[in-house]
Amino acid sequence: MQIKKVYLAPMEGVCDPPMRKILTKVGGYDECFSEFIRVSDLVLPYKTLLREVPELEHDAKTQAGTLVRVQLLGDNPTLIAKTAKRAEEIGAKSIDLNFGCPSRFVHHAGSMLLKEPSLLHEIVATTLDLLDPKTFLSVKIRTGFEDKKEAPEIVKAIAQEGVNEIIIHARTRRDLYREEALDWSVLHGLWDLAPNITLVANGEITSYEKAQECAKISGCDHLMVGRGALMVPNAGHVIKEGAEPFSNDEILRTVFDFMEELMTLKFAEKSVLDRAKQFLGFARRQNESLGEFFKIFCKMGSITQARELLSVNMAQY
Ligand SMILES: Cc1cc2nc3c(=O)[nH]c(=O)nc-3n(C[C@H](O)[C@H](O)[C@H](O)COP(=O)(O)O)c2cc1C
Incomplete structure (x- = not known):
């Protein structure tokens, strides 16, 4: 249909x-x-x-x-x-x-x-x-x-x-x-x-x-x-x-853009990190291969670290 x-x-x-x-x-x-x-x-x-x-x-x-x-x-x-x-x-x-x-x-x-x-x-x-x-x-x-x-x-x-x-x-x-x-x-x-x-x-x-x-x-x-x-x-x-679902690369880019948007709106650092983790937490339910990345991402304690990790991995997927 x-x-x-x-x-x-x-x-x-x-x-x-x-x-x-x-x-x-x-x-x-x-x-x-x-x-x-x-x-x-x-x-x-x-x-x-x-x-x-x-x-x-x-x-x-x-x-x-x-x-x-x-x-x-x-x-x-x-x-x-x-x-x-x-x-x-x-x-x-x-x-x-x-x-x-x-x-x-x-x-x-x-x-x-x-x-x-x-x-x-x-x-x-x-x-x-x-x-x-x-x-x-x-x-x-x-x-x-x-x-x-x-x-x-x-x-x-x-x-x-x-x-x-x-x-x-x-x-x-x-x-x-x-x-x-x-x-x-x-x-x-x-x-x-x-x-x-x-x-x-x-x-x-x-x-x-x-x-x-x-x-x-x-x-x-x-x-x-x-x-x-x-x-x-x-x-x-x-x-x-019938488009292809986003690849892991595209998902990470979307999370990256989301973090940028939260930062533009002056969300607190903890909140930016928590929201990015929440997003990825949902994403990995459908994309098992994001599981390992998610575990590492959850350990990030600063926005700088988290963005770096996303940037490096976006290129790899
Ligand atoms: C975190 C979360 C927050 C939600 N908040 C609302 C809400 O504000 N208003 C609403 O009508 N439904 C809310 N829902 C229900 C969703 O709109 C939807 O009906 C439900 O998740 C089932 O759809 P899904 O399986 O596609 O997620 C919420 C669901 C989740 C998971």
């Missing part, structure tokens, strides 16, 4: 503005997402939204011209809707509501709300009421809280006129990230419940072959890639055009 769109997933603590800049430059992604922005007890100020999504000052696009969708997380329909409106006022072209996050630190929000379809319905309806119909609205969910049998009820609650996409991580909240729990086939049974809405499949898409398998099983030609984008930074090109 020809895949039409590949999105770079929201990943808190990973896919921040510098990571979005680097990955959208090389990755072939059709759109990327902000990390979740928590809406707790007030309508978020414009400055908070601009801090989280600085791309809003540039037509809501990364330097490569990739649109950034603003993701909000919370449980109060009015506060979420008004914050979404503010994001729209300062340039957001697309908003995503997060009902998929399983974090222990997120109490009554994210995937916890999958237990309450009527609240999901209200949050989506209130947001739709306030937003300009031209603003694209998506909702990101898992297939259930306890059980994937819950998926139809959840989708019915959010499939309202005006919603453009439903992005589905094919696991329940209870499954967390258990590999064997992933089930793209659940999505296949949901199309009839949301006839005018595009379903986007997500979960463990890390290669052209996996993307094809997912598309076949789920019926989706729109896919979202999260951790896979750190393993295969050019995943959008790989999945849509």
Whole structure:
């Protein structure tokens, strides 16, 4: 199946503005997402939204011209809707509501709300009421809280006129990230419940072959890639055009560029090193031959050392 769109997933603590800049430059992604922005007890100020999504000052696009969708997380329909409106006022072209996050630190929000379809319905309806119909609205969910049998009820609650996409991580909240729990086939049974809405499949898409398998099983030609984008930074090109996945050399170059970007933004030395190690830590899961290099890289105590090591090895791979 020809895949039409590949999105770079929201990943808190990973896919921040510098990571979005680097990955959208090389990755072939059709759109990327902000990390979740928590809406707790007030309508978020414009400055908070601009801090989280600085791309809003540039037509809501990364330097490569990739649109950034603003993701909000919370449980109060009015506060979420008004914050979404503010994001729209300062340039957001697309908003995503997060009902998929399983974090222990997120109490009554994210995937916890999958237990309450009527609240999901209200949050989506209130947001739709306030937003300009031209603003694209998506909702990101898992297939259930306890059980994937819950998926139809959840989708019915959010499939309202005006919603453009439903992005589905094919696991329940209870499954967390258990590999064997992933089930793209659940999505296949949901199309009839949301006839005018595009379903986007997500979960463990890390290669052209996996993307094809997912598309076949789920019926989706729109896919979202999260951790896979750190393993295969050019995943959008790989999945849509059958491009060769980045070589180790190209992965190390991407990590190098990421470090440069963090340094330009004046991130602290420890943070630059930690983020580079995090990136490589994901990359070596798919590229076993990076394992040895990763072990050595983890011992680097300064940016100078780390950059030198990357430079020398980039040339060798
Ligand atoms: C470190 C990390 C942070 C994440 N943060 C978010 C987030 O802010 N918002 C969200 O909707 N999902 C978040 N997710 C979930 C991903 O968007 C995605 O749904 C999940 O990782 C499954 O896709 P994958 O197998 O392609 O990684 C996060 C996942 C990871 C690994």
